[in-house]
Amino acid sequence: MPELSAVPRINLLRSARLWWSDIAAREGKLAAVRQTIGGLWEFVRDSTPQRKRQRYGDAAYDWDYRVNTTSAAVSWRDRLLAVFHSPHQPTEPELFQEMLTMLQRQAGIDFRDYLFLDLGSGKGRALLMASDHSFRRIVGVELLPALHKIAQENLAKYRSESQKCFALESICADATDFAFPAEATVLYLFNPFPEAGLRRAIGRLEQSLRAHPRAVYALYHNPLLEQVLGESAALEKICGTNQYSVYASR
Numbered sequence: 001m002p003e004l005s006a007v008p009r010i011n012l013l014r015s016a017r018l019w020w021s022d023i024a025a026r027e028g029k030l031a032a033v034r035q036t037i038g039g040l041w042e043f044v045r046d047s048t049p050q051r052k053r054q055r056y057g058d059a060a061y062d063w064d065y066r067v068n069t070t071s072a073a074v075s076w077r078d079r080l081l082a083v084f085h086s087p088h089q090p091t092e093p094e095l096f097q098e099m100l101t102m103l104q105r106q107a108g109i110d111f112r113d114y115l116f117l118d119l120g121s122g123k124g125r126a127l128l129m130a131s132d133h134s135f136r137r138i139v140g141v142e143l144l145p146a147l148h149k150i151a152q153e154n155l156a157k158y159r160s161e162s163q164k165c166f167a168l169e170s171i172c173a174d175a176t177d178f179a180f181p182a183e184a185t186v187l188y189l190f191n192p193f194p195e196a197g198l199r200r201a202i203g204r205l206e207q208s209l210r211a212h213p214r215a216v217y218a219l220y221h222n223p224l225l226e227q228v229l230g231e232s233a234a235l236e237k238i239c240g241t242n243q244y245s246v247y248a249s250r
């Protein structure tokens with residue numbers, strides 16, 4: 001089992017304070033004010049009836065598999081916390097399939113040898129979709145207890161004739177402190193952290209690769225902070241599109 005830090009108490013004020021000090025230290029106080037106002041404004045816009053309806057927009061997957069993975073029905077507190085971490089948004093099935101096909105084509109790997117690890121796994125949709133492939137095991141790490149609980153329910157409920165992996169697990173923890181298992185890994189990142197968090201997670205991956213050199217592939221979906229992975233001496237980009245980038249350990 002991976003070593004885990006204790007699950008932090010998720011506290012709005014603490015989250016806001018850490019978020020503020022990370023941005024102020026890196027970009028200055030003015031940038032922190034601007035980004036705080038921007039994040040809160042987005043939260044208010046996201047609370048309008050029209051946006052609420054949009055969040056139900058991608059319910060086809062849930063309907064097909066009788067699960068609950070959309071960003072609808074997330075409490076206002078968890079949506080406010082998301083301003084300082086990142087909002088829950090499930091991966092679109094066609095794009096997920098495209099990323100895995102691209103990875104297999106470029107790297108020629110056999111998923112049976114790999115752990116699929118989703119840092120910031122939300123309600124667990126990527127875990128469910130990964131289980132239709134023959135990964136050795138599948139692990140998701142989610143910060144918010146309410147989303148983790150729903151992910152656990154989804155893992156228990158999921159039925160698909162194409163399911164190939166049945167060793168699925170959702171862990172409730174801060175994924176930026178996650179100690180990577182020393183296994184060949186397909187790491188999935190759907191834009192899960194603000195910059196400071198992503199730097200911490202990639203730093204931990206680098207440490208882990210130094211201690212246990214092995215094959216790790218990172219699928220970075222919606223790569224808004226591409227420079228963080230690009231700057232890592234432990235990773236090299238092997239392919240990508242404007243929607244995702246694929247990195248391999250050197």
Ligand SMILES: C[S@@+](CC[C@H](N)C(=O)[O-])C[C@H]1O[C@@H](n2cnc3c(N)ncnc32)[C@H](O)[C@@H]1O
Pocket residue numbers: 085086087088089090091118119120121122123124125126141142143144147173174175176190191192193197
């Ligand atoms: C864009 S969603 C991705 C959901 C899932 N990976 C998928 O593709 O269906 C990002 C998730 O990261 C979670 N998150 C944000 N910061 C986190 C942290 N420090 N540790 C663990 N999860 C975190 C958010 O709560 C959110 O559920």
